[in-house]
Amino acid sequence: MTAPLDQRTARNIVEGRHGDPFSVLGQHTLPDGSQCVRVFYPNVDRVEVLARDSGMLLAVLDPVEGAPGMYDGILPGIAGRYDYRLRLSRGNDSWEEEDAYAFGTVLGEIDEYLLGEGTHGQLWRALGAHLTSYAGTSGVHFAVWAPNAARVSVVGNFNEWDGRRHVMRRRGPTGIWEIFVPGVAEGALYKFELLDANGMLLPLKADPVGFGAELPPNTASVVRDLGQHWWMDNGWMATRWHKHRIDQPISIYEVHLESWRRVPEEDGRPLTYREHAEHLVRYAADMGFTHIELTPISEYPFGGSWGYQPVGLYAPTSRFGTPEDFRALVEAAHGAGLGLIIDWVPGHFPTDSHGLARFDGSALYEHSDPKEGYHPDWNTLVYNYGRTEVANFLIANARYWLEEFHIDGLRVDAVASMLYRDYSRKDGEWIPNQHGGRENLEAIAFLRHMNEQVYAAHPDIMTLAEESTAFPGVSAPTDTGGLGFGFKWNMGWMNDTLRYMGEDPINRKYHHDKMTFGLHYAFSENFVLPLSHDEVVHGKGSLLSRMPGDDWQKFANLRAYFGFMYGHPGKKLMFMGGEFGQWEEWNHNRSLDWHLLEQEPHKGMQRLVRDLNTLYRGTPALYQLDSKAEGFRWIDGGNAAESIFSWVRMGDEGEAPVLVVSNFTPVTRHGYRIGVPLSGHWDERLNTDAPLYGGSGQGNPGGVTATADSAHGCAYSIEITVPPLATVFFQLSGGE
Incomplete structure (x- = not known):
C-alpha cells in the first residue's frame, strides 16, 4: 500500500x-x-x-x-x-x-514564451490537436488557451466523454493547458470540458484551433493530420507573385460551394471538395476567370450564415470533406492556372455555446461590455483586438490558410464594422475611443499588423478588404498610414451603378452621375469592382431580374452593364449565376439553375462573360493602369440626354489604347461621331449586342478608321453605329 x-x-x-x-x-x-x-x-x-x-x-x-x-x-x-x-x-x-499521466510536457519553452507574449506566428503548430509520438508511443498532443479556467479536460470518444479522465496540465502564467493522450488516432472526436474560475461547469467547447469538425449539426472537433500532403503546385507557387500585382488582370468568380452545383440523383447533395476540384475548377478556367473566391469555408454551425458566422476558424468545413480534400481543390485550381481566395471573417463570431463565447467562463476572446463586444446586426460577438493573445490567434489563422493550404488571397469580410465603434449602433450604445472618437483604434492596429505579418511572410499573396466607407488608405501601405490591404472592394461603384441600371432607360438621363461619380475616386485605392452575393439576396432579386424592360431588354441591359464593368478601371468580381443570367434570387439551399443554359439567351450571356474575360486578360490597356489616373480618359462622360458614355483606357507605353462606348437606351445611334486621341484604324474588339450573345446585331464589323475631324476635344474622331443597350470596345490597330 x-x-x-x-x-x-x-x-x-x-x-x-x-x-x-x-x-x-x-x-x-x-x-x-x-x-x-x-x-x-x-x-x-x-x-x-x-x-x-x-x-x-x-x-x-x-x-x-x-x-x-x-x-x-x-x-x-x-x-x-x-x-x-x-x-x-x-x-x-x-x-x-x-x-x-506517465508522459511529460510537449510544448517547449520558446512556444510557451511566444504564446504568452502573443507573438507566435505559427500558433496552430503549438495549440490544437496534433498527432505525434512521445517516447515511441503514438497519440495526440492537445493544447488550448484558457487562462481563467480552474480546470480543463479533453473529452472524446476515446474516454467516454468523461471530463475526469484526461484533465490537462496548466503551463504556468500563459494560460495554456496541454496533455499528451496516447493511443488517440486521426478521426477521433473531442471537445474541451472546462470549469470556470468559480468551479462551475461550462458547456463543452470545440477546439478554437481544431483542424477538423463533425458534420453540422454535430459540433465536436475532429483530430486531423495536417502533415500528410505532398504539394504538386510548385510551378504556380513560384510565379503567383506576378499574378497579384496591381498592373495585372484579376477577374474573380465568387462561389458558395454548397449551392454552386448539386447532385439531383442523390437528393440534391452538394458537391464535395474533390468534385469541385474537377467541375468548378474546369468551369472557372473555361470561363476565363483568373481566380475563384470562396465564401467562408471555416467551420460554421448555421448554414444560413453562408459561412460568415464561423466557429472553427482553423477547420475547413466538413460539409464537403476533410482538410486533405480541400487541399486537393486548391491544388486543382493551381494546376488550371487559377488562384484561390477565401473569405476570412475576423470581424465577429457567433454566440453558440460550443464556440468561443465566454470560452473559459470569462469574456476571453470578446469584450465583456456589449457596447464594445456585440454586433446588433448579426447577433454576434466582437473580438477584443486589443488583447495580444486574441490578435495573435487571428493573425496566425490568416497565416495558417496561406501556409497549410496554399491559399492565394484573403478577402476580409465586414471591415467597416471593425473600423468604427458606432457601426450600426445608436447613441449611447457604443463607447468612444480614448480620444473621444468613433474609430476603433485597436481594430485599426490589428488590421495593419495582420497585413504586415502576412505580406512579410508571403509577399506573393493578396489581401482584399470589403470596406464600404470613406476610410482613407485602405489599400495604402501601413508605413504611410494606410491599412496595408492589397485591394479594396469598391462598394460605392457597385451601389451607384446598380441603382442606375434599375432605372427605366427613359429616366436614366436624370441619374447619369451614378455611372460617372466613381471616377472621381477611382484611383484613390486599388479597387475591385464587386458584383457579389450581397447583391442577389434579401429580396433584391438576381442581377437579371433587376434590369428593366421586357426579357430581351433585361438581357441586353445586363450585357451592356457587364461590358461597362469590364471597361471600367478596377479588377473584376462576379458572383456565381450572374455569368449566365440566373433568373431567380440566389438561394443557398439549392443549386444554381444550370438548366437555363439550354436556352439561347442564357448561353449568349455566358459566351459574353467568357469573351469579356478573354478580352480583358489579353488587352493590357484594360488593366495595366487600373489604379492610375493616366490610364483613363473620358471622351464624353456628360451625354446624359442620350445616356451614352465613352472613354479611353490606356496601358503602359507602346500598348494600344481601347475606346469603350456604352449606350444605356434601347435606341440605335447611326452615324454617331466620337472623338479619339489617335488616328488610325480602330478595330471593333467586342460588341455586347452581337447575335452570338443574343443581341440585335447592330455594330461596326471590321472596325472604323479615324478622320481628322475634331470631336470631344480630340483632334481625330470616328463615326460609328452605337447599338441599343450595349457596350462596344474598339482598339487602335494602326498608327498615324
Whole structure:
C-alpha cells in the first residue's frame, strides 16, 4: 500500500475538480524513495502495471478507499522511474493502455514564451490537436488557451466523454493547458470540458484551433493530420507573385460551394471538395476567370450564415470533406492556372455555446461590455483586438490558410464594422475611443499588423478588404498610414451603378452621375469592382431580374452593364449565376439553375462573360493602369440626354489604347461621331449586342478608321453605329 492520499485531494480527482492532477496521478517518488503509481479509471475492476518493453507484471494496484475509480500501488524496488503501461479489466474483458499521466510536457519553452507574449506566428503548430509520438508511443498532443479556467479536460470518444479522465496540465502564467493522450488516432472526436474560475461547469467547447469538425449539426472537433500532403503546385507557387500585382488582370468568380452545383440523383447533395476540384475548377478556367473566391469555408454551425458566422476558424468545413480534400481543390485550381481566395471573417463570431463565447467562463476572446463586444446586426460577438493573445490567434489563422493550404488571397469580410465603434449602433450604445472618437483604434492596429505579418511572410499573396466607407488608405501601405490591404472592394461603384441600371432607360438621363461619380475616386485605392452575393439576396432579386424592360431588354441591359464593368478601371468580381443570367434570387439551399443554359439567351450571356474575360486578360490597356489616373480618359462622360458614355483606357507605353462606348437606351445611334486621341484604324474588339450573345446585331464589323475631324476635344474622331443597350470596345490597330 502507498501512503494514503488526502481525502480532499482524492475526492477532487474523482469529482474532476483538481486543477493539477499531474501532481497526483501517474508515477511519483514517495519520501522513502519508493515508486508509487496512481491512476483514475472509473468502471474497471482491476488495474495492473506492466513493464512497457517486456510486459512483465510490476504491480496490481489497489482501490483507494473513498475514491471510486482511483487505484494506487507501490512498484517493486527503488530502481527509479519505470517505463510502464496499464492492463485494465472489466468483467471478462481486459485490454492494455498507456497512462497519459506517465508522459511529460510537449510544448517547449520558446512556444510557451511566444504564446504568452502573443507573438507566435505559427500558433496552430503549438495549440490544437496534433498527432505525434512521445517516447515511441503514438497519440495526440492537445493544447488550448484558457487562462481563467480552474480546470480543463479533453473529452472524446476515446474516454467516454468523461471530463475526469484526461484533465490537462496548466503551463504556468500563459494560460495554456496541454496533455499528451496516447493511443488517440486521426478521426477521433473531442471537445474541451472546462470549469470556470468559480468551479462551475461550462458547456463543452470545440477546439478554437481544431483542424477538423463533425458534420453540422454535430459540433465536436475532429483530430486531423495536417502533415500528410505532398504539394504538386510548385510551378504556380513560384510565379503567383506576378499574378497579384496591381498592373495585372484579376477577374474573380465568387462561389458558395454548397449551392454552386448539386447532385439531383442523390437528393440534391452538394458537391464535395474533390468534385469541385474537377467541375468548378474546369468551369472557372473555361470561363476565363483568373481566380475563384470562396465564401467562408471555416467551420460554421448555421448554414444560413453562408459561412460568415464561423466557429472553427482553423477547420475547413466538413460539409464537403476533410482538410486533405480541400487541399486537393486548391491544388486543382493551381494546376488550371487559377488562384484561390477565401473569405476570412475576423470581424465577429457567433454566440453558440460550443464556440468561443465566454470560452473559459470569462469574456476571453470578446469584450465583456456589449457596447464594445456585440454586433446588433448579426447577433454576434466582437473580438477584443486589443488583447495580444486574441490578435495573435487571428493573425496566425490568416497565416495558417496561406501556409497549410496554399491559399492565394484573403478577402476580409465586414471591415467597416471593425473600423468604427458606432457601426450600426445608436447613441449611447457604443463607447468612444480614448480620444473621444468613433474609430476603433485597436481594430485599426490589428488590421495593419495582420497585413504586415502576412505580406512579410508571403509577399506573393493578396489581401482584399470589403470596406464600404470613406476610410482613407485602405489599400495604402501601413508605413504611410494606410491599412496595408492589397485591394479594396469598391462598394460605392457597385451601389451607384446598380441603382442606375434599375432605372427605366427613359429616366436614366436624370441619374447619369451614378455611372460617372466613381471616377472621381477611382484611383484613390486599388479597387475591385464587386458584383457579389450581397447583391442577389434579401429580396433584391438576381442581377437579371433587376434590369428593366421586357426579357430581351433585361438581357441586353445586363450585357451592356457587364461590358461597362469590364471597361471600367478596377479588377473584376462576379458572383456565381450572374455569368449566365440566373433568373431567380440566389438561394443557398439549392443549386444554381444550370438548366437555363439550354436556352439561347442564357448561353449568349455566358459566351459574353467568357469573351469579356478573354478580352480583358489579353488587352493590357484594360488593366495595366487600373489604379492610375493616366490610364483613363473620358471622351464624353456628360451625354446624359442620350445616356451614352465613352472613354479611353490606356496601358503602359507602346500598348494600344481601347475606346469603350456604352449606350444605356434601347435606341440605335447611326452615324454617331466620337472623338479619339489617335488616328488610325480602330478595330471593333467586342460588341455586347452581337447575335452570338443574343443581341440585335447592330455594330461596326471590321472596325472604323479615324478622320481628322475634331470631336470631344480630340483632334481625330470616328463615326460609328452605337447599338441599343450595349457596350462596344474598339482598339487602335494602326498608327498615324
